[in-house]
Amino acid sequence: MDEASTDASIVMREVTKRHGDTLAVDRLSLTIRKGEFFAILGPSGSGKTTTLRLLAGFEQPDAGEIIIEGQPMQGVPPNRRPVNLVFQNYALFPHMTVAQNVAFGLEMKGLQAAEIGPRVAEALEMVRLAGKQDRLPSQLSGGEQQRVALARALVNHPAVLLLDEPLGALDKQLRLEMEVELKALQERVGITFVCVTHDQEEALTMSDRLAVMHHGRLLQVGTPEEIYTAPASAFVASFIGVSNSLPGRVQAIEGQRATVAVEGIGLVHAPACTGLRAGTPVLVTIRPERLHLSRDPATDGYQNQIAVRVAKAIYSGNEMHYLVTLPNNLTWKARVPNADGTAKRFHAGESAYLKWRTTEAVLLPE
Amino acid sequence: MKTRSWLVAASVADLLFLYLPIAILFVFSFNASKLSARWQGFSLEWYAKLFTDQALLAATVNSLIVATVSTVLAGVLGVLTAVALERQPFRWQGAFEGLLLMPIVIPEIMMGVAMLLFFVMIKLPLSLLTMIIAHTIFNFPVVALIVRARLRKLDPRLEEAARDLGATPWVAFKRVTLPLLMPGIVGALLMAFTLSLDDFIISFFTAGVGSTTLPIKVYGMLKSAVTPEVNALSAILVLVSMALVAAATWVQRK
Numbered sequence: 234m235d236e237a238s239t240d241a242s243i244v245m246r247e248v249t250k251r252h253g254d255t256l257a258v259d260r261l262s263l264t265i266r267k268g269e270f271f272a273i274l275g276p277s278g279s280g281k282t283t284t285l286r287l288l289a290g291f292e293q294p295d296a297g298e299i300i301i302e303g304q305p306m307q308g309v310p311p312n313r314r315p316v317n318l319v320f321q322n323y324a325l326f327p328h329m330t331v332a333q334n335v336a337f338g339l340e341m342k343g344l345q346a347a348e349i350g351p352r353v354a355e356a357l358e359m360v361r362l363a364g365k366q367d368r369l370p371s372q373l374s375g376g377e378q379q380r381v382a383l384a385r386a387l388v389n390h391p392a393v394l395l396l397d398e399p400l401g402a403l404d405k406q407l408r409l410e411m412e413v414e415l416k417a418l419q420e421r422v423g424i425t426f427v428c429v430t431h432d433q434e435e436a437l438t439m440s441d442r443l444a445v446m447h448h449g450r451l452l453q454v455g456t457p458e459e460i461y462t463a464p465a466s467a468f469v470a471s472f473i474g475v476s477n478s479l480p481g482r483v484q485a486i487e488g489q490r491a492t493v494a495v496e497g498i499g500l501v502h503a504p505a506c507t508g509l510r511a512g513t514p515v516l517v518t519i520r521p522e523r524l525h526l527s528r529d530p531a532t533d534g535y536q537n538q539i540a541v542r543v544a545k546a547i548y549s550g551n552e553m554h555y556l557v558t559l560p561n562n563l564t565w566k567a568r569v570p571n572a573d574g575t576a577k578r579f580h581a582g583e584s585a586y587l588k589w590r591t592t593e594a595v596l597l598p599e
Numbered sequence: 600m601k602t603r604s605w606l607v608a609a610s611v612a613d614l615l616f617l618y619l620p621i622a623i624l625f626v627f628s629f630n631a632s633k634l635s636a637r638w639q640g641f642s643l644e645w646y647a648k649l650f651t652d653q654a655l656l657a658a659t660v661n662s663l664i665v666a667t668v669s670t671v672l673a674g675v676l677g678v679l680t681a682v683a684l685e686r687q688p689f690r691w692q693g694a695f696e697g698l699l700l701m702p703i704v705i706p707e708i709m710m711g712v713a714m715l716l717f718f719v720m721i722k723l724p725l726s727l728l729t730m731i732i733a734h735t736i737f738n739f740p741v742v743a744l745i746v747r748a749r750l751r752k753l754d755p756r757l758e759e760a761a762r763d764l765g766a767t768p769w770v771a772f773k774r775v776t777l778p779l780l781m782p783g784i785v786g787a788l789l790m791a792f793t794l795s796l797d798d799f800i801i802s803f804f805t806a807g808v809g810s811t812t813l814p815i816k817v818y819g820m821l822k823s824a825v826t827p828e829v830n831a832l833s834a835i836l837v838l839v840s841m842a843l844v845a846a847a848t849w850v851q852r853k
Contacts, residue, residue, distance in 0.1 A: 289763055290763075291759055291762075291763075310762070311759070311762040311763050312762050312763070312764075312765045312766055312767060313765075316763075317763055317764065318759075318760075318763045320756050320759070320760055322754075322756070324754060324756040324757050324759065324760040325760075326757060326760070326761075326775055327757075327779065328778050328779055337761070337764050337766075337774075338764035338765050341764055341765030341766050341770070342765055385764070386763075386764075389764065389765070
């Protein structure tokens with residue numbers, strides 16, 4: 234029947250979890266497919282970690298149903314679930330060597346030493362830690378500890394690997410490398426990965442599909458491209474990196490294009506979305522990197538233009554970050570590549586024209 | 600700078616006050632004179648006498664039995680209590696914790712009298728057993744507090760990780776929590792052993808005929824006179840206690 238079909242790895246139906254007076258997870262329904270890299274993205278307190286703990290079995294839902302690999306998980310303790318969790322700070326056993334850590338799950342399954350040895354070696358090989366099996370976790374770097382945590386989970390051949398902010402404790406350079414490595418690892422082992430993160434770049438880079446959560450509710454599920462190009466709400470848009478928005482009312486719709494009247498600014502254009510009528514209150518949103526800043530009032534191909542004042546100019550290596558003040562006193566961000574040399578840079582206090590193409594904007598119902 | 604040297608001087612004076620009498624006792628335990636007041640040359644005579652005194656040896660055996668059994672009992676109760684307090688929040692936990700501290704705060708003599716009355720009331724004859732029960736009662740909060748402090752510093756996610764990897768709650772505790780708790784437990788047991796070995800007041804009220812322990816024996820010997828033999832026995836007790844406490848501190852630092 235329905236979503237519990239054979240290609241579903243995890244099905245959550247109307248799952249609710251209360252922590253005291255707050256709804257940590259609010260009627261969450263979600264299907265995660267077999268073999269997909271699924272990310273759950275949200276700010277802290279959005280309920281994403283609680284969702285992961287519900288899947289791992291450390292918490293029981295107050296209402297709703299969780300099915301993993303066709304099995305209802307009601308009342309099933311963590312040690313009997315076909316999932317393994319990579320903890321945020323790895324939670325490696327400090328009194329055991331790397332090999333003993335990795336062997337722990339196999340020992341619990343009652344495997345013989347003759348079988349455990351080769352499987353531990355294989356798992357350590359997979360995460361490029363061969364030769365470090367006799368070290369204690371405290372003798373490893375952060376990146377190595379993280380790979381031990383991965384090996385310790387994957388050696389059990391779980392149906393689903395759960396990852397709680399797996400790259401959160403690593404420095405930026407290592408994080409970028411591990412994003413690629415994790416994705417490659419997931420493709421190699423072919424099992425379902427469910428990864429919780431607050432970092433939108435991480436979620437977009439690694440996942441096949443992702444869900445955005447806020448206040449315990451699921452706001453949108455889709456591929457990274459769908460979520461990035463067509464955010465379904467103002468929160469998703471701002472969380473995924475679209476920070477500029479203008480509140481207005483639809484004045485007219487001509488085919489694919491909507492004209493929106495914005496108080497204090499005038500008319501702006503954006504691609505129409507479904508369910509619009511003249512008079513509908515909407516948000517016109519546009520990403521900072523899609524904006525152009527110019528001293529020349531000529532429209533040169535951009536259908537939208539607003540006269541602004543530069544409030545702040547921040548040098549950021551390959552880009553300039555500008556904060557600009559709109560005529561209606563809203564502040565927008567613009568990110569402009571630095572390739573053109575210093576002559577074209579703007580300084581705080583300067584007047585400028587902010588321009589963008591209609592197709593670059595996204596219209597959201599308010 | 601001035602204030603600091605003043606503070607150091609005060610601390611040194613403090614320590615002198617504390618340890619000078621013990622040092623004198625120690626020195627005079629080697630005194631050849633039978634009258635403790637005057638030094639008449641070095642001698643091990645009193646130590647040799649100790650080891651041939653049958654009553655004293657019996658008291659030593661009693662002390663070791665009481666200390667060992669009450670330490671083991673207090674250890675089991677204390678560890679279970681620490682785990683319950685830290686990992687299984689329950690109703691009235693605050694009240695329970697307050698009551699747990701009571702044996703440490705209540706004047707010892709009250710505890711001694713209360714236990715004596717209680718044992719008489721339930722018609723349990725005073726013996727080694729009553730002393731063991733009493734020592735277990737004042738030792739178990741000590742073990743619970745020390746082990747709990749250690750447990751509080753342990754990441755609860757370690758036990759969750761073990762559960763996630765297939766361990767039942769008991770196996771997760773045995774394989775992960777218990778080994779990491781061990782330094783705290785050993786330290787707590789050494790401390791409990793020392794407290795039991797050194798206790799006089801509660802032992803005095805709960806000891807029966809023939810269950811005299813070392814501190815009670817020392818007190819009995821003092822009734823006649825402060826003999827060099829008492830000095831020698833006290834010196835040994837002080838040294839053993841200090842060694843045990845030092846070991847407890849060292850183990851816990853790991």
